[in-house]
Amino acid sequence: MMKSLIALLPFVSLALGSTRPFLSHRQANVSSTSVNPVGVESGARCACKKLVTSYSDLVLLPGSANYTAQTIYYWDVRSDMDPGCIFLPKTADQVCNAVEIFTTCDAQFAVRGGGHMNYPGSNNIEGGVLLAFNNMNDYKVHNDTIDVSPGMTWYDVYSALDPYGRAAIGGRLKTIGVPGLTLIGGVSYFINKYGFAMDNVVSYDVVLGNGTQVIANATSHPDLFWALKGGANNFGIVTKFTLKTYSMPHISTTIQEFNESGVYDFLKATCDWVVGDSETTIAAGSVLDISYNVTTGEMSPMLLGVQEGISNPPSMFKNFTAIPGTYKINNVTTAKQWASNLDSPKQMFRVMFAHHSMYPDPDVLYSMYQTWKSAIDQIADVEGLYPTMVFNIAPASAAKVAQTNGVGNVWGLAGEPLIWWQFSTGWSNAKDDLRVESTIRQLTEHLHGLNKANGLAREFVYMGDAGEWQDPFAGFPGENVQRMREIRADYDPRGTFSRLNWGGFKLGF
Ligand SMILES: Cc1cc2nc3c(=O)[nH]c(=O)nc-3n(C[C@H](O)[C@H](O)[C@H](O)COP(=O)(O)OP(=O)(O)OC[C@H]3O[C@@H](n4cnc5c(N)ncnc54)[C@H](O)[C@@H]3O)c2cc1C
DSSP states (O other), X not given: OHHHHHTTSSSOOSSOOOOOGGGTTOOOOOTTOEEOTTSOEEHHHHHHHHHXXXXXXXXXXXXXXXXXXXXXXXXXXXXXXXXXXXXXXXSHHHHHHHHHHHHHHTOOEEEESSSXXXXXXXXXXXXXXXEEOTXXXXXXXXXXXXXXXXXXXXXXXXXXXXXXXXXXXXXXXXXXXXXXXXXXXXOOTTHHHHOOGGGGEXXXXXXXXXXXXXXXXXXXXXXXXXHTTTOTTSSOEEXXXXXXXXEOSOEEEXXXXXXXXXXXXXXXXXXXXXXXXXXXXSOEEEEEXXXXXXXXXXXXXXXXXXXXXXXXXXXXXXXXXXXXXXXXXXXXXXXXXXXXXXXXXXXXXXXXXXXXXXXXXXXXXXXXXXXXXXXXXXXXTSTTOEEEEEEEEEOHHHHHHHHXXXXXXXXXXXXXXXXXXXXXXXXXXXXXXXXXXXXXXXXXXXXXXXXXXXXXXXXXXXXXXXXXXXXXXXXXXXXXHHHHHHHHHHXXXXXXXXXXXXXXXXXXX
16 A cells, blocks of 8 residues: 555656666766876876776776666666766775876776766766775764764665664655765755754765865864865765764654645645744655556655654644645654655656745646646656656754854755645656756746746755756855865865766865
8 A cells, every 4th residue: 555655656656666777788988088198197097097906896887787777777767877887885995096197198987876866977977087986884873972884775764763863854765875866965754843954964085086084073174074074075985974873763744745726735835834933843745746646647746744743634734734635644754764665766757856936935836737747748748757846845943953053054044934836747758858858947947037037036945856957066165165165175176076976966176
């Protein structure tokens, strides 16, 4: 029962396979390899050779089955590429050595954690070196923190903490990676009380662009500590996160689906939830979306609601519970058990995100929803089309955590309730890429433009919800961006992470 319900979720499907016939035997593109005037190899070929010499058992080369398996370790099929080689370090020292090799060889490289960031090149590279963290999964549980390695998923973290009745502040689905989500911010089920995932990191072990290691925390390299809170992969490679944990032996959950006739009430409840959630002491959060079945033409609003404790049904979602729905399933469970049902498998589909922020207004949201529906109708013939409109809520209380914890983060959110509205659009075939991507991009910017005119638009863009063309840094306070650039210049004067490291959202110049 649970599995069939979960298959309806925006990002989650148990039904789609992971075949990628068109990529299975491609040769690596070696065009990034070059030979300098004195005949010394540089680029990816140089780096791959050196890595093989030092770590032959940790390097995968094109042609091996293990290499092929790694090239499809991505949620978005569009992210599949063919690196010149793949390095799977086991220790932070090996990551240091690899970075040294990349800079010595002047080799382009990409870094991958859980492989969920979705756009080509965000976490992968054609012909360069891919450093992937599949072999780094150690963790250590302390009284009120956990040390986490960058190969772990959030399910791994919740599983590690389960015997202690504790939880960390992290991703809402099972297989999202810890490093990517934590470095870009991190929306959890408990943001109203504990802030974002980044606000709950007490220490980072970081490999810098010169191949040395530092620890960044409140007393050691505090400037880098701040910059890593939302600054993404612009400063170094994180080899260990120390995360706060909280006593959470039980959580109360609800899964609710509604008919299309309930869309307005659903949007109203969403706005009331984010606006009214500023003074609560109960940690709670949600996944809220409307998905469109292009075959039946039906819209299905859905809520996944979670709160700490055992109140059943969860009290924080009473506005949704009051709306007649097609089903409502309430449960008291654990964070591990809940996450275990929420898989987002690799190779799910081709998929693009697109998003902007706004002050909550149900009438405007409803009109945006109608415009989205009309736009989707125009591309309904695209094979495998899987359109979803998502509403991530960012209550004022979430921003207050960084405002009052003495550290802050790079976002500098003002502390007003926001809805991060997002389109997540999946489809099957590469031939439709441009059509789907341009339709959704135009629609997104059109709606944001209307919201600018009516005063509801906000310029904050979350990297976890953004499309590849968007610039999240443009929505951060200018002084924070300036400070991040100065910190980057101090910690990465060679430009390893701006010149050689591809992917993610780069700070720019
Ligand atoms: C199905 C789905 C559900 C999602 N749900 C949520 C959610 O609940 N909450 C939320 O906030 N976001 C969510 N997101 C967005 C998600 O947080 C980002 O996609 C995030 O980047 C995923 O982390 P990852 O480790 O899997 O990413 P990857 O794709 O592996 O990496 C993302 C970026 O981080 C860089 N990186 C990875 N590891 C390191 C490292 N150790 N050091 C430095 N840089 C590194 C990579 O180079 C890449 O640029 C979701 C995304 C998807 C697709």
